[in-house]
Amino acid sequence: MLRLAVVSALLIIPFTSKGWGFFAHERINRLAVFSLPPEMMVLFKPHLEYLVAQSTAPDKRRYMVPGEGARHYIDMDRYGSPPFPMLPRGWREAVEKYTVDSLERNGVLPWHLERMMYRLTRFFMEGNTAGILKTAAELGHYIGDAYVPLHACSNHNGQYTGQHGIHGLWESRIPELFADRTFDYWTGKASYISSPGEHFWQIIIESSLAADSVLHIEKTLSMNFPSDQRYAYEPRNGQLVRNYSAGYTAAYHNRLNGMVERRLRGAIHSVASCWYTAWVNAGQPSLAKQAQPGFTGEEQQELRQLDSLWKQGKIIGRPH
Secondary structure (H helix, E strand, O other): OOOHHHHHHHHOOOOOOOOOHHHHHHHHHHHHHHHOOHHHHHHHHOHHHHHHHHHHHHHHHHHOOOOOHHHHHHOOHHOOOHHHHHHHOOHHHHHHHHHHHHHHHOOOOHHHHHHHHHHHHHHHHOOOHHHHHHHHHHHHHHEEEEHHHHHHHOOOOOOOOOOHHHHHHHHHHHHHHOOOOOOOOOOOOOOOOOOHHHHHHHHHHHHHHHHHHHHHHHHHHHOOOOOOOEEEEEOOEEEEEEEOOOHHHHHHHHHHOOOOHHHHHHHHHHHHHHHHHHHHOOOOOOOOOOOOOOHHHHHHHHHHHHHHHOOOOOOOOOOO
């Protein structure tokens, strides 16, 4: 039944080419709902479209809030070699060693994940429906970011190795061409995470370890692929847009041996498991009779403002 629900969810998703930033974040949250137990599904499934729409709010906030960008990444290579023993896992210890300014310059993703997890647990305990849904949706976004290798690497867009654009190639172009053709989204039921902090750091370290492969494989491919076939022009919104060709993207995807699909699938299971863990840690409160979210006019205005700034504005801080 769960597998059927996942397939049904995919059938109603209109295909868009928004990349990992939007397309995959939306899909991660959507499919994570179907891994929840029935006791949580009674709240999350009726608000499925909100959880999907709100999954992109953190990226839109980067056009409005200066401090938002640092929450989406961490440059692990700035802290030595894996498993990065010199970097304290606790926020206070890390601040004492490096200062807040230094940490924010290199990204604070794992610590922000822990804050979001604490916030979600508290909202479950309080029975705050609006807080549960908003925080769950945005936690899903940050977890998705943690699964992207280039979000854990200072050479995040190949700017140091002559590979500008690789970020979009990995997280946007590959899902755009293959997510609805060959990807397997089956992840099973959500599971309890005994130590969310350790879970988040493990995801980050795995992403950091994969970053070298992401960069090296594309660099090698570019040196052995006909340069005049690497890019192509295609219609987008009434305009011709230069993008990586389908042939080059397929060759890169094949050489990655399913990495993008695995990371996407891992993100789906992790999001569902973190939602489930927060609910369990809150005492498994009944969600069957939760009040309607009741989002305030101020919150609705913020969403409209985020949409407007995202469409017209310029990102604040480090771009992808």
